[in-house]
Amino acid sequence: MATRIGKSTIVFTDKPAIIGYGSVVGKKEMEGPLSAEFDTHDLDSRFGEDSFEKAESRMQKIAVETALRKCLKSENDIDAIFAGDLLNQCIGSSFGLRAMGIPLVGIYGACSTMTLGLILAALCVDSGAAKCAAAVTSSHFCSAERQYRFPLEYGSVRPQSSQWTVTGSGASILSAGSGKPYIDKGVFGKIVDLGVKDANNMGAAMAPSAADTLINFFNDTGSSPDDYDRIFTGDLGRVGTDLLYILTEQNGFNIREKHDDCGLLIFDRNRQDVHAGGSGCGCSAAVFNSYVLHRFESGEYKNVLFMSTGALLSPTSTMQGESIPGITHLVNIRI
Amino acid sequence: MATRIGKSTIVFTDKPAIIGYGSVVGKKEMEGPLSAEFDTHDLDSRFGEDSFEKAESRMQKIAVETALRKCLKSENDIDAIFAGDLLNQCIGSSFGLRAMGIPLVGIYGACSTMTLGLILAALCVDSGAAKCAAAVTSSHFCSAERQYRFPLEYGSVRPQSSQWTVTGSGASILSAGSGKPYIDKGVFGKIVDLGVKDANNMGAAMAPSAADTLINFFNDTGSSPDDYDRIFTGDLGRVGTDLLYILTEQNGFNIREKHDDCGLLIFDRNRQDVHAGGSGCGCSAAVFNSYVLHRFESGEYKNVLFMSTGALLSPTSTMQGESIPGITHLVNIRI
Numbered sequence: 293m294a295t296r297i298g299k300s301t302i303v304f305t306d307k308p309a310i311i312g313y314g315s316v317v318g319k320k321e322m323e324g325p326l327s328a329e330f331d332t333h334d335l336d337s338r339f340g341e342d343s344f345e346k347a348e349s350r351m352q353k354i355a356v357e358t359a360l361r362k363c364l365k366s367e368n369d370i371d372a373i374f375a376g377d378l379l380n381q382c383i384g385s386s387f388g389l390r391a392m393g394i395p396l397v398g399i400y401g402a403c404s405t406m407t408l409g410l411i412l413a414a415l416c417v418d419s420g421a422a423k424c425a426a427a428v429t430s431s432h433f434c435s436a437e438r439q440y441r442f443p444l445e446y447g448s449v450r451p452q453s454s455q456w457t458v459t460g461s462g463a464s465i466l467s468a469g470s471g472k473p474y475i476d477k478g479v480f481g482k483i484v485d486l487g488v489k490d491a492n493n494m495g496a497a498m499a500p501s502a503a504d505t506l507i508n509f510f511n512d513t514g515s516s517p518d519d520y521d522r523i524f525t526g527d528l529g530r531v532g533t534d535l536l537y538i539l540t541e542q543n544g545f546n547i548r549e550k551h552d553d554c555g556l557l558i559f560d561r562n563r564q565d566v567h568a569g570g571s572g573c574g575c576s577a578a579v580f581n582s583y584v585l586h587r588f589e590s591g592e593y594k595n596v597l598f599m600s601t602g603a604l605l606s607p608t609s610t611m612q613g614e615s616i617p618g619i620t621h622l623v624n625i626r627i
Numbered sequence: 628m629a630t631r632i633g634k635s636t637i638v639f640t641d642k643p644a645i646i647g648y649g650s651v652v653g654k655k656e657m658e659g660p661l662s663a664e665f666d667t668h669d670l671d672s673r674f675g676e677d678s679f680e681k682a683e684s685r686m687q688k689i690a691v692e693t694a695l696r697k698c699l700k701s702e703n704d705i706d707a708i709f710a711g712d713l714l715n716q717c718i719g720s721s722f723g724l725r726a727m728g729i730p731l732v733g734i735y736g737a738c739s740t741m742t743l744g745l746i747l748a749a750l751c752v753d754s755g756a757a758k759c760a761a762a763v764t765s766s767h768f769c770s771a772e773r774q775y776r777f778p779l780e781y782g783s784v785r786p787q788s789s790q791w792t793v794t795g796s797g798a799s800i801l802s803a804g805s806g807k808p809y810i811d812k813g814v815f816g817k818i819v820d821l822g823v824k825d826a827n828n829m830g831a832a833m834a835p836s837a838a839d840t841l842i843n844f845f846n847d848t849g850s851s852p853d854d855y856d857r858i859f860t861g862d863l864g865r866v867g868t869d870l871l872y873i874l875t876e877q878n879g880f881n882i883r884e885k886h887d888d889c890g891l892l893i894f895d896r897n898r899q900d901v902h903a904g905g906s907g908c909g910c911s912a913a914v915f916n917s918y919v920l921h922r923f924e925s926g927e928y929k930n931v932l933f934m935s936t937g938a939l940l941s942p943t944s945t946m947q948g949e950s951i952p953g954i955t956h957l958v959n960i961r962i
Contacts, residue, residue, distance in 0.1 A: 293628055293754060293755050294754045294755045294756035295755050296706070296755070296756065296757070296758075300730060302756045302757075343947050345943055345944070345947065346947070371631070371815075372815050376733075376735060378716075379941070379943070380715040380716070380941045380942070380943060381713075381715070381735070381737065381939065381940065381941035381944075382735045382939075383939070383940075383941045383943065383944045383949075386818065386939035386944075386952050386954075387939075387944065387949060387952070389818065390818045390820055390952050393817055393818075394817065395635060395814075395815035395816060395817050396815065396816070396817065396818055396954060397734070397736075397743065397747070397815055398711075398734060398735035398736045398737075398743070398939075398954075399732070399733060399734055399735060400711060400716070400717045400733035400734060400735040401732075401733045402716065402733075408732065408733070412732070412747070415750060415751065415754055415756055416750065418754065419628060419629045419750055419753065419754035419756075420628050420629045420630050420631070421629035421630075421631065421637045421750055421754075422631070422637075423631075439943075479730075480706075480707050480730035480731065480732055481730060481731070482728055482729065482730050482731065483721065483724065483725045483728075483731055485725055604716065604717075604718070604721035604722075604733075605716065605718075606714070606715045606716035606718045607715070608680055608714070608715060608718065608774075609680070609716075609718045609721075609722065612678050612680065612681070614718075614722060617721050617722070617725050619721075619731060619733075
């Protein structure tokens with residue numbers, strides 16, 4: 293059963309625990325600082341498939357299978373899987389999970405998808421609607437680039453504020469009460485759109501929504517950054533992270549010492565040509581289901597905020613002159 | 628709190644009730660047999676906007692505002708809205724709901740979206756995570772046609788098995804225990820893909836998943852078609868409906884006398900040039916939030932099964948030679 297505190301925060305009362313998790317990434321991610329964290333990778337980023345879209349689907353399947361294996365569960369044990377991605381009509385998820393026979397709840401939150409899936413899976417388990425539920429998402433540099441921007445062969449020049457879509461996927465398996473890290477609270481984010489129209493500056497478009505969700509959560513719970521071991525955002529990158537610091541400080545919260553952005557963790561910006569940092573659904577999904585959860589296992593983390601950040605644009609909306617709505621969902625993970 | 632029966636069926640214990648609902652459609656739908664049922668329409672299907680995508684967004688906003696008005700609620704009363712559509716990156720929902728300030732859960736289920744949103748909103752209300760939650764979806768013939776198929780100006784010839792995307796939207800507002808029709812049970816569907824590759828025959832691609840979900844529900848609950856006043860599918864059209872009858876009969880269930888397909892109700896196939904019937908997220912959404920719920924209000928219906936049916940393809944997956952995965956979610960509505 294769940295309850296609500298304040299305006300936005302859901303409190304789960306049955307400790308829906310993350311009992312299994314898996315991560316899979318591509319070549320560039322394996323060359324980055326987190327290479328030792330990931331479960332699986334593929335050196336040509338095609339994962340044995342003949343298209344980038346099929347490679348992305350394959351990654352979701354691998355991530356779910358890895359997570360299931362780690363908690364000794366099978367596909368039949370999962371009552372619902374919450375899955376989505378960046379591809380048109382979310383085909384990364386539909387085709388990746390097609391053969392698994394797990395009841396599928398398709399979700400769309402752009403790069404906020406991992407956290408959105410975690411909240412919904414927690415709700416499902418916490419309410420008794422599922423014994424076990426799963427959340428998965430993915431992104432692939434090559435499928436995203438050619439869908440959102442230009443054909444890869446065109447070799448377009450990218451501005452410094454742009455980010456590099458992570459090739460990766462992450463999956464979590466949730467079950468009630470087990471002593472593992474559990475999802476204590478969740479916040480469904482609201483759309484925040486301050487009018488940013490530059491599709492090469494997603495960090496600036498998403499930062500106001502991240503600030504909105506985080507400040508609402510602090511106010512609802514009466515907590516402050518000091519109460520948490522770490523506060524993660526999904527893929528604000530360098531530009532968005534700096535904006536988030538300014539926006540939270542304007543509201544009396546200094547998160548600088550506590551904050552990490554998955555998009556800044558996954559690549560080394562000095563060494564890897566990723567401009568403002570990593571992005572994509574797979575960015576926060578792969579980092580959460582490796583780096584973050586490993587640190588719960590080792591005892592380093594006991595209380596963490598994890599917020600994936602999404603930019604709800606499409607090439608069509610941009611061509612029609614629209615600005616970029618941002619959305620940020622939040623989970624509070626504890627042990 | 629929710630419980631589970633059988634393999635797939637969620638039972639809601641707190642009677643999450645549909646306290647408000649709204650529908651909006653375009654010109655062709657107003658020329659069809661259900662014209663007296665809908666709340667709002669626009670005669671040029673542009674709803675005052677300068678693009679079809681923006682018109683679709685506008686329809687979602689109108690549907691939600693209509694539903695809120697009917698139950699004397701405001702945007703501030705809604706703790707979460709479950710919304711999705713057919714457009715790339717679900718921009719119908721993101722831009723339609725952007726200004727409302729309601730926490731947004733983006734969902735993707737192709738034309739199964741209305742039922743998917745109802746299950747999730749029911750779960751949210753039933754678990755205590757929300758006092759009020761909403762579900763909304765939409766489709767627009769012109770935005771769907773140019774995204775999935777050809778530019779409208781091309782005037783391509785359509786085969787007889789093809790369906791006509793409904794221009795419409797529907798929204799439901801849910802709240803706990805009020806004596807109104809409530810969502811008693813829900814089933815998250817599994818992907819069923821029997822290998823149909825004809826993107827002009829969605830009914831055939833979706834029918835096996837509709838049969839799978841319905842048969843699972845009958846088996847889980849020990850019920851039969853006779854126990855229900857009516858059984859609705861979303862948009863199987865003529866071809867898919869006939870296949871559903873065959874598939875259910877092979878499993879010992881005859882639904883012919885009890886079944887209606889929203890895609891066959893909304894248009895008159897003898898008079899309107901829609902080939903196999905209506906389709907699109909907006910088809911089952913507009914019919915449910917008018918025709919179906921009106922008959923609960925009048926006392927004609929007391930126990931209904933409502934199943935929106937989705938085809939999880941994209942133009943990219945079709946071009947890459949993929950078949951069309953189908954998915955069908957189900958709710959059991961009672962009073």
